[in-house]
Amino acid sequence: MTSSYGLSGRAALVTGGTRGIGRAVAEGLAAAGALVCVTGRDAAEVRRTAAGLGGIGLAGDVAGPGHAEAVTELVLAEFGRLDLLVNNAATNQPYGPLTEVDADAWRRAFAVNVEAPLRLVQCAWRAWMREHGGSVVNVCTEGAAHVGPHVGAYGTSKAALLHLTRQLAGELAPGVRVNSVSPGLVRTEMARFVWEPGEAEVAAGLPLGRIGEPDDVARAVLWLASDAARWITGADLLVDGGTRVRAASTAGAYAVHDRLRGHRAAAGDP
Template structure:
């Protein structure tokens, strides 16, 4: 099928790609024919992801580092250009969910760090890609946000606020960089990742029962949405936010399901909200 090789010959940078959603995105883009540069803080995880991509026949490189470091973002861009001669796709997935807790208790330095990683770093990486390739050749960007960016949740105020800012940044960049560069975001609901294990572990059945889709998400669910958004199949879509949440926004309360299970789990894990 065309969609399965829709990115042949295009070079993609994926951040936070050592596990979870980021790794699933890298693998999905690779199956669609993309050349991959992956990055994450975990050097071993980066090596494992690169090895897995190469094992499936993908031309892949990797670099360990933090997206909070502007020098690392430029290094990743230069490595991609040196290896593939282009940077067609950027997927900003790396994020931090710190600081947890009520905002009145939030440490100012931790608050700033959340915005550095979740908002400033995506902008900086897009700037790098723009200057290196996209300004003349075009491209596609997807920022990974969250379903929680539109509502209040206990103890995740810094995370959700920074992701709300990222959603607006997505729209702003789409307006500034079009028509040659498309910029969109995806907003996952609860996905089976290590980062979210404390939410779903031991409560997966009750949470899933309250979702119209009948299950919590898998990293591959988000990865397929990202792959579609960066492909030519979505060429008339920019500035959009795609919910990948199993129907979380429209979940129905019933005797079999608890529409507030996730919120209660958060409160139990982080009391005092």
């Protein structure tokens, strides 16, 4: 993706930056002139992605002990600054009704989707942003606005991330802006089990007539991260192809989740 946003000389950290939305964001930031560091769980993928971006990377569990501190130290050591933080890494597990959710799996969802972004913001704030300013963008989900079968842990954790975004925006102003994007259904590996069984059917139900691409979300992230959005903080930008404005949106969301449950059951998934 080419970009008109001038981010030359700024340093950016993108978690979960080796695939899907995170990869598109990292590529967009690099195209805009930023120095980019990516994280991911697969060391080989991190190395390949970082090399392709002309940047750096660190493999590991975003919620692991010391990971936030380690990647922040790496960015400061290599780039000398940390201006932009994109909290993209996430887990959509555990899948199932909350009445049956395992306590450890529930805690894992919040560790990855809520606590890790907070820790990274804390590290970025202490290491650079408190004195020099910066911009944070959290990747949430359109689904945090409604309920649906079997995605309660994911949706609840992402709803918490939305509130965390607003809370941090208030606490870190005026020097640091904190915003979020909420994608709808996007063509990523994490969402493959939703769109692959019946993409045409799903796309036909959206006002814009297609599911999203990672680049669609990346463009929104870059805009919020850049000075083009310099008077915006505490905002959540929907990037959902019109999902939320379609007729009977709540019923439509249930219909998609019900169809998804049928596909998973047929495949033998829990």
